[in-house]
Amino acid sequence: MKAQSRLFFYLLLTPFFLWLLLLVILPHIDMLGIALREQTAPRQYAFSFSNFSEFFKEPLYWRTFLRTAIMSIVATALTLLIAFPVSYYIAKMLRGRSKSLLFLLCLIPFWVSELVRTYGWMILLRETGVISNALQWLGLVSGPVELLYNDAAIMVGLVYTSMLFMVVPLVTVLESLSDDIIEASYDLGGNMWTTMKNIVIPHAMPGIVSGCIIVFMMTLGNYLTPNLLGGKDSLWFTEQIYTQFITRFNWELGSAFGILLLLLSSLIVWLGLKLTKQTLTSTMAS
């Protein structure tokens, strides 16, 4: 009986282990191997750190790297700032039908692919686009304005794309906060701000952190949105990786970049957890 249940347990775990081994561990080990070699002659490779030193020697690479990290952090913070009131409204102010309706509205943009959504933004923002035309029609500007291909456009696209992934954990965690507790805070003399600061945000912390981790990782690893909305100037690190692998056919450098991006996201997530005194387990449980 016991042996049988143990067998069952391992059978259930098998797909998970296969996924972990084949799709996560093996590719990364291989990528690390490629990153740590240098071509000395045709089909001749030697162990070397040259790909990593290349990264630090070329300012374009590490500047893009830093820029991507900072832009991603800003995008995450913006997403949180916008998503928190929305989530609070959905979770705490609304009841019944209007609640599920609004939640559904947050979901609707995700019925189409990210590509289509991004093209939607391009239709709005481009020189001949809706906003430019509207501004001209209103007489606010004399000629067409180009709103695409700048950092603000990238930011708008990134925040829009990430919204749902912040709203879902926040709504979940805020719904678990009993109304009594909020009322008790008011009853004891708290106002809106002190209640937010002392009660709601500490309670929502696991949700905030898990939402931020998801959004940050998605943004950092995003390729499509910065590329389409930022154009040639977008300078997103994933584009560098793409260039190395596809255009330059330099798999060694591309792999090194991939490893560096993995290290970067792990480092920032770790820092974020340390700063907010959360653990990965507690945030993922929320």
Place this chain on the structure above:
Amino acid sequence: MTSTLIDLETRHVNKHYGDFTAVNNVSLKIEKGSFFSILGPSGCGKTTLLRMIAGFDEPDSGDILIQGDSMLGVPPNKRPANMVFQHLALFPMMSVAENVAYGLKQRKVQAAEITKRVNNALESVDLGDSGNKRISQLSGGQKQRIAIARCLVLEPKLLLLDEPLGALDLKLREHMKVELKQMQSRVGTTFIYITHDQSEALVMSNNIAVMNKGSFEQVGSPSDLYYHPETAFTAGFVGDANQWQASVSHIENGVCTAKVSDGLTLTGHINPNDALQTGDLVDVFVRPEAIKIIADHTSQNDQQSNQVDCIVIDLLFNGANSTALLKETISNKELHVALPQTGEYSGLQKGQTITIAWNPEQTHCFKVVS
């Protein structure tokens, strides 16, 4: 009569939710330093009333005054009333001491003063050494005491309690009843306690308002409500009661004789508020402990003029609260009769036919309002 301070007054308070009337024209005055309970079945509007006093809901009409000041438009954080929530609503993200300190911090009291008052408050509920504990480390009774200490540390004029004992197990609940009553008389703060549990209200309160369908049925001391109920609802809701419906055949000196069915007439006190006439339908109430079991059929007693024969269906042993379940032989009505554990009735058997009798003084008749 000396003028007493009124801590809370409500004047013709109404609250509607759509077509539903939650609170209907409630007026009350609560004296300073009293323990006042609002007793009613769930859905009777007592929670709505309490939430309006606390400031979480605004009445549609009427006024609420705390020590003479109108509270209309005053938000909950500005009212001199604090609430102990049904599920206590302690802040799990804070330690015990931080919970108690929360209200003082909101008032910007100096840190040293906060520490002092928090320690005093914790001492006063015998939890002086629990300040650093997490809320989850406390037992049910301790949480209860912290929830009260968290309010009392603010020295409110009113302490509102929303069925806070509901979640406790029976033993602890019995214990907390006594403790709450003693705490109230020690601190002297006016307590307003809402509950659906009559024994909580009867044990703790100076005064009780019985609430039903949004309005007050009767306000009075626990013994008043118990011995002199003014409405059929109060008679049925407060304490246990056996109930018949009968039609009045004779009225004399505030006492009526009413016929339940052929061969069964009961005599009882008429509620002074009812203008009763011969032929009216009345609800007749008698408490289980007012009924005496007479073993001997023949011993007629003028005092105990209500007398019926019953068959013992079952004996429900419950220590001091043991009762006998009887079936009255004429109307087939099931009755509960208290069974004092004095050994006198130890010979009672299932299926036995006995005679029971009770005094018209302890029988209450209320006109049936159709």
